[in-house]
Amino acid sequence: MRILFTTLFFTFLTGLASAADMGRSVVQVLVYSQTPIWDAPWRNNPVASSSGSGFVIEGDRVMTNAHVVSWAKQIVLRRFQDPRPWLARVEYISHECDLAVLKVDTPGFFDGLKTLPLGGLPKVQSTVLTCGYPAGGQQISYTRGVVSRIEMQNYVHIGNRAFLSVQTDAAINPGNSGGPVFQGDEVVGVAFMGTPGLENTGFFIPSAVINHFLEDVSDGKYDGFPKAGIRIVSLQNPAYRRYLGLPVTGDGARIDSLADYTEKAGLLKKDDVILAVGEHPVGSDGTILLEGNRVNCTTAFQVPQKGEKLKLKIWRDHKEIDVAVPMEVRDDDLNIGNLYDAPPRYFVFAGLVFTPLTLDYVKTFGRNWRGVANSEMIYELYYRRNETPAKVRNEPVVLATTLAHPVNADMRLASRAMIDTINGKRIETLEDVITAFEENTKPQHMIQFISGTVECLDNTQAKLANPEILSTYGIQTDRRL
Amino acid sequence: MKIKTPLILASCIFATASAVFSQDAPEPDWQTSIVTFDITRNNFNFRIPWDKRAQTAAKLGTVIEGNEILTTAQGLANRTLVRLQKGGRGKWYNGNVEWVDYQANLAVVGVSDPAFWEGLAPVRFALADELKRNLQIVRWRGGNIERRAAEFSRFNVADANFNQAPRIEMKTSSEMEGAGRGELMVSGGRVVGLVASKSGSTCSVIPSPFIMSILEKRASGDYRGLGFFDFIWQPASNPATTKYFEFSGQTGGVLLIKPSTRPGAKSPLKLHDIILEIDGYPIDIQGDYLDPDYGHVIMEYLACRKKWAGDIVKFKIWRDGEKREIDYVLPKADFSKNLIIDGPVGKEPTYVIAGGLVFVPLSAEFLSSWGADWQRTAPFRLVYYNKQKAKKDQPSLVVLSLVLPDSYNIGYQERKSQNLVLDRANGRQISKLDDLIVALENPQNGFHVFVFNKGSSVQKIILEADQLDEANQRIAKRYGVARLQKLK
Numbered sequence: 006m007r008i009l010f011t012t013l014f015f016t017f018l019t020g021l022a023s024a025a026d027m028g029r030s031v032v033q034v035l036v037y038s039q040t041p042i043w044d045a046p047w048r049n050n051p052v053a054s055s056s057g058s059g060f061v062i063e064g065d066r067v068m069t070n071a072h073v074v075s076w077a078k079q080i081v082l083r084r085f086q087d088p089r090p091w092l093a094r095v096e097y098i099s100h101e102c103d104l105a106v107l108k109v110d111t112p113g114f115f116d117g118l119k120t121l122p123l124g125g126l127p128k129v130q131s132t133v134l135t136c137g138y139p140a141g142g143q144q145i146s147y148t149r150g151v152v153s154r155i156e157m158q159n160y161v162h163i164g165n166r167a168f169l170s171v172q173t174d175a176a177i178n179p180g181n182s183g184g185p186v187f188q189g190d191e192v193v194g195v196a197f198m199g200t201p202g203l204e205n206t207g208f209f210i211p212s213a214v215i216n217h218f219l220e221d222v223s224d225g226k227y228d229g230f231p232k233a234g235i236r237i238v239s240l241q242n243p244a245y246r247r248y249l250g251l252p253v254t255g256d257g258a259r260i261d262s263l264a265d266y267t268e269k270a271g272l273l274k275k276d277d278v279i280l281a282v283g284e285h286p287v288g289s290d291g292t293i294l295l296e297g298n299r300v301n302c303t304t305a306f307q308v309p310q311k312g313e314k315l316k317l318k319i320w321r322d323h324k325e326i327d328v329a330v331p332m333e334v335r336d337d338d339l340n341i342g343n344l345y346d347a348p349p350r351y352f353v354f355a356g357l358v359f360t361p362l363t364l365d366y367v368k369t370f371g372r373n374w375r376g377v378a379n380s381e382m383i384y385e386l387y388y389r390r391n392e393t394p395a396k397v398r399n400e401p402v403v404l405a406t407t408l409a410h411p412v413n414a415d416m417r418l419a420s421r422a423m424i425d426t427i428n429g430k431r432i433e434t435l436e437d438v439i440t441a442f443e444e445n446t447k448p449q450h451m452i453q454f455i456s457g458t459v460e461c462l463d464n465t466q467a468k469l470a471n472p473e474i475l476s477t478y479g480i481q482t483d484r485r486l
Numbered sequence: 487m488k489i490k491t492p493l494i495l496a497s498c499i500f501a502t503a504s505a506v507f508s509q510d511a512p513e514p515d516w517q518t519s520i521v522t523f524d525i526t527r528n529n530f531n532f533r534i535p536w537d538k539r540a541q542t543a544a545k546l547g548t549v550i551e552g553n554e555i556l557t558t559a560q561g562l563a564n565r566t567l568v569r570l571q572k573g574g575r576g577k578w579y580n581g582n583v584e585w586v587d588y589q590a591n592l593a594v595v596g597v598s599d600p601a602f603w604e605g606l607a608p609v610r611f612a613l614a615d616e617l618k619r620n621l622q623i624v625r626w627r628g629g630n631i632e633r634r635a636a637e638f639s640r641f642n643v644a645d646a647n648f649n650q651a652p653r654i655e656m657k658t659s660s661e662m663e664g665a666g667r668g669e670l671m672v673s674g675g676r677v678v679g680l681v682a683s684k685s686g687s688t689c690s691v692i693p694s695p696f697i698m699s700i701l702e703k704r705a706s707g708d709y710r711g712l713g714f715f716d717f718i719w720q721p722a723s724n725p726a727t728t729k730y731f732e733f734s735g736q737t738g739g740v741l742l743i744k745p746s747t748r749p750g751a752k753s754p755l756k757l758h759d760i761i762l763e764i765d766g767y768p769i770d771i772q773g774d775y776l777d778p779d780y781g782h783v784i785m786e787y788l789a790c791r792k793k794w795a796g797d798i799v800k801f802k803i804w805r806d807g808e809k810r811e812i813d814y815v816l817p818k819a820d821f822s823k824n825l826i827i828d829g830p831v832g833k834e835p836t837y838v839i840a841g842g843l844v845f846v847p848l849s850a851e852f853l854s855s856w857g858a859d860w861q862r863t864a865p866f867r868l869v870y871y872n873k874q875k876a877k878k879d880q881p882s883l884v885v886l887s888l889v890l891p892d893s894y895n896i897g898y899q900e901r902k903s904q905n906l907v908l909d910r911a912n913g914r915q916i917s918k919l920d921d922l923i924v925a926l927e928n929p930q931n932g933f934h935v936f937v938f939n940k941g942s943s944v945q946k947i948i949l950e951a952d953q954l955d956e957a958n959q960r961i962a963k964r965y966g967v968a969r970l971q972k973l974k
Contacts, residue, residue: 244953245897380869383866384870459720
């Protein structure tokens, strides 16, 4: 008993000493950022300051979370027990998996800092140590916890993508974001989010996702995570399994629907049963066994890089076939995720402010935007692409607001409405708005909204009023494209 | 019917500050003209459509000519027993609803026992110019007549919230607690209206001229129900817009942006017509007209101002650079053919349960089971069908509303298998429950194949055909469902 205690105590001390040593490679990330105002897209919110954590990885770089450095105007790093500020810049950033790599151009920053090695996926119930600068404190903080579970989680930074995530009861607080999670001498994850209302619940990004990101950027540019464009559902009903000619209690999950592009590619079909993804057999509930954890099989779809092929074992027409699916990165759902770092596109004409329909725009309706925003906008964002892909507009455009001026004062519908046509031209992109106004030679401009409502402007007066309106409202340029 | 931009629906006519009591008639004894209702009804939950819950409600009515009682239609749907009491106490008499119009929110009730009518006297209704002064709300409470003062606020045409005929209502304020159950609004010796609802201190009153016009029409035996304008318009207040449509030199009118909201209806109106006059009343650029009884109110009311479903309403419009006159036949306020079926009120929910899969028509009643704010709280995709046109081969929709868990339907019990719109069953297009019944009689190679609308969270469900009956019996027993289907 005594020996055991001594051993444990020794191990604990060794662990702390090791972590403290590695902690020297954990830095504080101080950020000054400025986010745009999505319904007044030429304006920005006041500059805000925030802080996170980061750690040194190979290649004299610092890894942190994308959300720590999003919209950054200035990034300053602070080393362990070093009072000097070090300016950094974003080298690569992935908003979908919430990771970023920073570079420091000032020589000397990496002197004496060790590269922290990446480990594998930790086991459930194993102990991990988070390390960082929570709550804006200037001293490094260590907290220990166990791995509670490993599963796919929605990554809140982007909002519309799910990746593998590890849950721990180690405290992960604001400021911890971007810091390493250690197991032994290796980094097994990047701390990135908590769940409001759940105590002692934090999440970190596992090394599989980190490695995918680092491998992706190794060629000098970030491509992103490819998607297969399929919706997989469980296949557990005996009748459905018999219908497809499969044993009632066997494995395999069913492709219930396909994205338009996948359907056109023709490699995968509805009612295909996925028996295996890569080397992983797929259970009837759509999960695979990944290092002892049952996780959704989409985890395996996220392993290939852009352009690589993913081998699937498929049950189709009562026989087993192998399919190699080329994995491509798609940006068709970009606007239904949170957007970062690129200020919103807009065009101002006669005081009418046009901007693309995005999730960020509809969120300007307030916290309950789903119940408050125009239903046409919600349908266009979330349902149109699946239901009637032929009618999808590349970039639906909204009239965000109207800057009051005599030329537009008689318009009844002056804001928060989706555009159908302008001067008879169907509006597919913001550029179409510009063309429609600029090419019209009739005495009036006619704007037709999706609701059917019509508003007109006098052509000559609108042209004359435009510079005055831009000047009155302090808009530097009538467009950002 | 519907307006695309926010409008003030009616003008505000405020009562004069000097209240003078009418001296022309003695105050009647309201005790002989107000009766109390006790209504027992089945309350349905359209999401558990086989479930009936008995509910009782009290309300008030008033004696009218011909030994009849007038009350509001609210609370009469799915009634099982209607009883009436006079004098605020004593014996209850069985009543019979002789006529009800849920769109007009009025009902007439008869009592066959002659003893009921002894000592009762019909009320007199106020004329249009007697509606605004010296208002009181009168009702039975605790065996006594209770009176509370009320103050006229304005006339308003009720916003067509979903599928409703426009209704004129009088807004008044009063501190009477719990009003809105058919109490009488009186002035002097006359009935000004029935109190239909109360929100905060504001009462919505069905005004007497509207009531009288309906009672007269009913008495003539030619009541065809209320009509409504089935088009959508917008104010034509933007001069650039009127110029664009070559409509210059005019001072009023509204722009038509949807000629008809009724599926498959042919309208004499065309897109971008400008409506100048209706039945001789000039329409201003806000869409209001000057009503002789109610002042400035929105033009929707001209669909039921002494007009009835099937009547011709005269329109003066601007089209293709010239004025034209058009006869518009008022459609009946019947929305049962809409893509989201609405009404008629008072019908039991219909459903089909197949292997634990509960199918119901997509209806306003089903959606309103999400509560008063259902247009926001019900599943977005279901509510959005109200903005979509019906397909020719699918004029209405059937929803898989929930799954009653059983070994037969295992794998389909998750939340994502709920509230899906059925497209086809066993290869057959499904518009109504009857289609589904036929489809279930024709399984495909031993399976029942259900395909849901594109974009649904699950697009296909398959069940074993030869086990369906056995599963149905087991599920009915386990969940206490007396009938596995109700089609009418």
